[in-house]
Amino acid sequence: MLTHRDTVFLLDVDNTLLDNDRFASDLSMQLEHAFGVVESLRYWEIYKQLRKQLGYADYLATLQTFRMGLDDDPDLLQMSEFLLEYPFEKRLYPGALDAIAHLHKLGQPVVLSDGDMVFQPRKIQRSGIWGAVDGRVLIYLHKELMLTSVQQRFPAQHYVMIDDKPRLLSAMKLVMGDKLTTVFVRQGHYALEVADTPIKPMPDRVIEQIADLCSHPLDWFLQQGQMTG
Numbered sequence: 001m002l003t004h005r006d007t008v009f010l011l012d013v014d015n016t017l018l019d020n021d022r023f024a025s026d027l028s029m030q031l032e033h034a035f036g037v038v039e040s041l042r043y044w045e046i047y048k049q050l051r052k053q054l055g056y057a058d059y060l061a062t063l064q065t066f067r068m069g070l071d072d073d074p075d076l077l078q079m080s081e082f083l084l085e086y087p088f089e090k091r092l093y094p095g096a097l098d099a100i101a102h103l104h105k106l107g108q109p110v111v112l113s114d115g116d117m118v119f120q121p122r123k124i125q126r127s128g129i130w131g132a133v134d135g136r137v138l139i140y141l142h143k144e145l146m147l148t149s150v151q152q153r154f155p156a157q158h159y160v161m162i163d164d165k166p167r168l169l170s171a172m173k174l175v176m177g178d179k180l181t182t183v184f185v186r187q188g189h190y191a192l193e194v195a196d197t198p199i200k201p202m203p204d205r206v207i208e209q210i211a212d213l214c215s216h217p218l219d220w221f222l223q224q225g226q227m228t229g
Helices: 020-035 037-054 059-066 076-084 096-106 119-127 147-153 166-179 188-193 210-215 218-222
Strands: 007-011 108-114 137-140 158-163 180-185 205-207
Touching (some): 007 096, 020 076, 037 059, 096 210, 108 119, 137 147, 147 166, 158 166, 166 180
């Protein structure tokens, strides 16, 4: 029988532990206020192009490209401060840190995130998530391709992946099979995008918000098969 010492909980960040959609909305408002609607749309077009090219979101790299033609604009430097000093602790979903504390009682919580190597760690630190998981943070370009490395860094008999993206959960399940329980947190725009799209395999568990984790014992995470909770 598995115990808490045998289980690692892998936690996504954006739209799983904190409301990244709200951050993006705030960023759009800041861009529009400083540069106007047209320039704000240009920023997001650059963002989409870079995301397609890099495979992950990079807000700072987008800003570097966005600066072209705006070097004399006094508001440009303020955008850097806006990004680096953004109060991500205010964008934590209700109960996010309580959920991490609960998982500490059941096993070892580890952040597993995609992203760049400057802004994403900053976001995790400022939100308080870094401290909540005692610094156990992994950030990759494509986390679903790094599962061997994840298991080497944090060996366990069983893993639980908690994420807002069902397609990513499915891809990870196909690789790890019964060694992984997938938990879909139905939050954020990715959750809405796939509401009517069949996903195979389906997530093993479905919850409506991250705080729901606090009500579940270890056995709930270890049993295989789709279940809402």
